[in-house]
Amino acid sequence: MSAATTPTTAITYREAMREAIREALVRDERVFLMGEDVGRYGGCYAVSLGLLEEFGPERIRDTPLSESAFVGAGIGAALGGMRPIVEIMTVNFSMLALDQIVNNAAALLYMSGGQFNVPLVIRMTTGAGRQVAAQHSHSLEAWYAHVPGLRVLSPATIDDARRMLWPSVCDPDPVIIFEHGQLYNARGELTEDPVTDITSAAIRRRGEDVTIVAFGGTLGPALEASEQLAAQGIEAEVIDLRSLRPLDSETFLASVGRTHRAVVVDEGWRTGSVSAEVAARITEEAFYDLDAPVTRVCSAEVPMPYAKHLEEAALPQPDKVVAAVRQLGG
Amino acid sequence: MGDFTMPSLGADMEEGTVNQWLVKPGDEVHRGDIVAVVETEKSTIEIEVFENGVVDELVVEEGETVPVGTVIARLTSETTAATVHSPVLRHLAEQLHVDLSSVTGSGVGGTVTRADVERAGAARVEGAPPGTRPVPQRRGQRHRKAAERATGRTRSSPYARRLASQLGIDVAAVQGSGPGGSVVEADVRRAAAEPAGTGGPMAASVEAAGEVAASSQVGDKQAAMRQAVGALMARSKREIPHYYLSTTIDVAAAVTWLERANLERPVTSRLVLPALLVKATARAVAKVPEMNGFFVDDEFRPSAAVHVGVAISLRSGGVIAPAIHDVDTLALDDLMRALRDLVVRARSGVLRSSEMSDPTITVTNLGELGVESVFGVIYPPQVALVGFGQVGDRVVARDGMVGVRPCLTATLSADHRASDGHRGGRFLAEIDRLLQEPETL
Numbered sequence A: 001m002s003a004a005t006t007p008t009t010a011i012t013y014r015e016a017m018r019e020a021i022r023e024a025l026v027r028d029e030r031v032f033l034m035g036e037d038v039g040r041y042g043g044c045y046a047v048s049l050g051l052l053e054e055f056g057p058e059r060i061r062d063t064p065l066s067e068s069a070f071v072g073a074g075i076g077a078a079l080g081g082m083r084p085i086v087e088i089m090t091v092n093f094s095m096l097a098l099d100q101i102v103n104n105a106a107a108l109l110y111m112s113g114g115q116f117n118v119p120l121v122i123r124m125t126t127g128a129g130r131q132v133a134a135q136h137s138h139s140l141e142a143w144y145a146h147v148p149g150l151r152v153l154s155p156a157t158i159d160d161a162r163r164m165l166w167p168s169v170c171d172p173d174p175v176i177i178f179e180h181g182q183l184y185n186a187r188g189e190l191t192e193d194p195v196t197d198i199t200s201a202a203i204r205r206r207g208e209d210v211t212i213v214a215f216g217g218t219l220g221p222a223l224e225a226s227e228q229l230a231a232q233g234i235e236a237e238v239i240d241l242r243s244l245r246p247l248d249s250e251t252f253l254a255s256v257g258r259t260h261r262a263v264v265v266d267e268g269w270r271t272g273s274v275s276a277e278v279a280a281r282i283t284e285e286a287f288y289d290l291d292a293p294v295t296r297v298c299s300a301e302v303p304m305p306y307a308k309h310l311e312e313a314a315l316p317q318p319d320k321v322v323a324a325v326r327q328l329g330g
Numbered sequence B: 001m002g003d004f005t006m007p008s009l010g011a012d013m014e015e016g017t018v019n020q021w022l023v024k025p026g027d028e029v030h031r032g033d034i035v036a037v038v039e040t041e042k043s044t045i046e047i048e049v050f051e052n053g054v055v056d057e058l059v060v061e062e063g064e065t066v067p068v069g070t071v072i073a074r075l076t077s078e079t080t081a082a083t084v085h086s087p088v089l090r091h092l093a094e095q096l097h098v099d100l101s102s103v104t105g106s107g108v109g110g111t112v113t114r115a116d117v118e119r120a121g122a123a124r125v126e127g128a129p130p131g132t133r134p135v136p137q138r139r140g141q142r143h144r145k146a147a148e149r150a151t152g153r154t155r156s157s158p159y160a161r162r163l164a165s166q167l168g169i170d171v172a173a174v175q176g177s178g179p180g181g182s183v184v185e186a187d188v189r190r191a192a193a194e195p196a197g198t199g200g201p202m203a204a205s206v207e208a209a210g211e212v213a214a215s216s217q218v219g220d221k222q223a224a225m226r227q228a229v230g231a232l233m234a235r236s237k238r239e240i241p242h243y244y245l246s247t248t249i250d251v252a253a254a255v256t257w258l259e260r261a262n263l264e265r266p267v268t269s270r271l272v273l274p275a276l277l278v279k280a281t282a283r284a285v286a287k288v289p290e291m292n293g294f295f296v297d298d299e300f301r302p303s304a305a306v307h308v309g310v311a312i313s314l315r316s317g318g319v320i321a322p323a324i325h326d327v328d329t330l331a332l333d334d335l336m337r338a339l340r341d342l343v344v345r346a347r348s349g350v351l352r353s354s355e356m357s358d359p360t361i362t363v364t365n366l367g368e369l370g371v372e373s374v375f376g377v378i379y380p381p382q383v384a385l386v387g388f389g390q391v392g393d394r395v396v397a398r399d400g401m402v403g404v405r406p407c408l409t410a411t412l413s414a415d416h417r418a419s420d421g422h423r424g425g426r427f428l429a430e431i432d433r434l435l436q437e438p439e440t441l
Helices: A013-026 A051-056 A067-079 A093-106 A142-145 A158-163 A165-170 A216-229 A249-259 A273-285 A308-315 A318-327 B089-094 B114-127 B144-149 B159-167 B187-192 B201-213 B217-239 B252-263 B273-284 B332-348 B353-357 B421-436
Strands: A011-014 A031-035 A060-062 A083-090 A121-126 A149-153 A176-180 A187-189 A202-205 A210-214 A236-239 A243-245 A262-269 A294-300 B003-005 B015-021 B034-039 B044-048 B053-058 B065-067 B071-077 B243-250 B293-296 B299-300 B308-310 B349-353 B361-365 B384-388 B393-396 B402-414
Touching: A011 A013, A013 A031, A013 A051, A013 A083, A013 A158, A013 A165, A031 A067, A031 A243, A051 A060, A067 A083, A067 A093, A083 A093, A083 A165, A093 A121, A093 A249, A121 A165, A142 A149, A142 A243, A142 A273, A158 A165, A158 A187, A165 A176, A165 B003, A176 A216, A202 A216, A202 A249, A210 A216, A210 A249, A210 A318, A216 A236, A216 A318, A236 A249, A249 A262, A249 A273, A262 A273, A273 A294, A294 A318, B015 B114, B044 B353, B071 B159, B089 B114, B159 B187, B243 B393, B243 B421, B252 B273, B252 B402, B252 B421, B273 B308, B273 B332, B273 B361, B273 B384, B308 B332, B332 B349, B349 B353, B384 B421, B402 B421
Parallel strands: A031 A060, A031 A083, A083 A121, A121 A176, A149 A176, A210 A236, A210 A262, A262 A294, B044 B349, B308 B361, B361 B384
Antiparallel strands: A011 A187, A149 A243, A202 A236, B003 B071, B015 B034, B015 B065, B034 B044, B053 B071, B243 B402, B293 B299, B384 B402, B393 B402
């Protein structure tokens, strides 16, 4: 092996995710992919392009347009000993399967007194930025992160897209993976990332002046903001949550203990969001470390607009993060 | 509670050095325990703690010199929760003008609850004189913020407050640069970097003392002592309108009684005249209470207890006047013991903080040196000082006869803001009367 010396080639987030699915299909014959247009069409976001040809219709299965039905089928298959990966086109559509996910997938282990676990992986797209308006663009991660019994992941980097799926498939309980629609075309090189677990948050940039907490689609704007801030002499520490449930509070609390200031960036609506949970935990557990109130940069509390300039105005952009940090003073 | 600060051991003390800690973190302490030995410009003093609790942290290290009021240790009271009040509770207390530290908690482990604060607030309003009742504020009222500022609350970040207390800085005195003028970390660090006492009236003397302290150790100490005494006496003469009275007291009865009383006592516990003089002074206060107490905030506050400060000259130079507590009710033998103990400890330089900080009246006795009369300078914020001169045989006319009797001159220096000459005369006369009946003392 010469992995260390062979130059790695840049791949997209989409390709990294496809590779991850391939790996799962190859490593475990109980794994199969199921969802709308995942087979013949190659996936609504082309993640599964070519997999039908490679693995056949038994393992790459197109389903009718009924989220409730195919998520329910996935739960049944998982209970029957399979390791299904179910793709839902967007988080907005997953509302139709909410009953299956919350009342069945998340609850069956408890309801059966520990007899039936549900080793199901559900992948879905989240987020805005592609002018697909108010029924395809929302970030509802917080709704799932609210539910005990689910593990909720938010891979924001090429590495995580490539490496978080297999441990999710191995997890004996239901895992939901959010893929931000804006990230599919992101290109980067796979690294030998030391972080390969599905439980911890990661520090993406070191800094000592302020902690910026982000995840999924907001990691990019947070890192961009931190570069702008660095040019102004402010060194931001950027935390990527990676896992929204369970939430690794230790990492961001320790960071706040060093920087004494925190800004949370979340593409979800502010009210009842993941950022609300992070801010609450900082206030509960690091109050006496705070030199300024915890500040949040979230999406405007409106259904996501279609018009490009309005959509941009509604989303947490780097300049808003910079402004929020500067407002903290110090 | 929680913060244990460098106590003011007398009006002249501006800073102190922690010579020795007698406790360590984790130790349980009780009210009255001696926890540290502090060296001031005047002497070495054992510092007592006034609350029960557990030592959390020693903030100031041995050998470090800090201004009065600096946090030198942190204690956790027996009911920790009761001391850390939630922001909501503090806000409520502020609205109701309730001092949280005075509220008794009824919650779990003595925690102060909303109901406790509301009760205290109600009690406060009932007890207040008409016209001073705070107007109840409706929730969300617009001018609440302004009112908050008017109450003098300092907006500061939690971290800034924590840091400030660690560094011994008063957040209220720090200029805030954060949002809305709030004090943030940077402000506290800036304040910490500045020399102590910046801009305050104490600054000049503290700095001067610091300069003096630059030379050799012994010379140092004496110079600092001189300076401390000087500053205090100058303040006294500047602020206190003294008036002086003197009278000659026939102490034949007292001397005779002492001789007889001492026949029954072993040498080590014999009584001396100064004990009688101190006792008579303390008892006379009952008749003329204007002599006993403090003049603070433009008014005289009489003291119910009589703690007599006894001026003791130190061999190294300088004078201190530590107190003997509750002299009016102390038996003569106990008083004698206390007096002896005090002189020994003052000269060896180990006094207790409470002895230094709370005398309510002072007695000075320069009789031993052959001084006939002493017109002393009042020790602020006290309002009176009684001086006794040498006992000597004098020719006295009494009941139409001429005789030779042991006499001394008693003097009174008193604060004219607290009393007039008439009352002062009454006071000296009462001391005289008491000394004629030594058996009652």
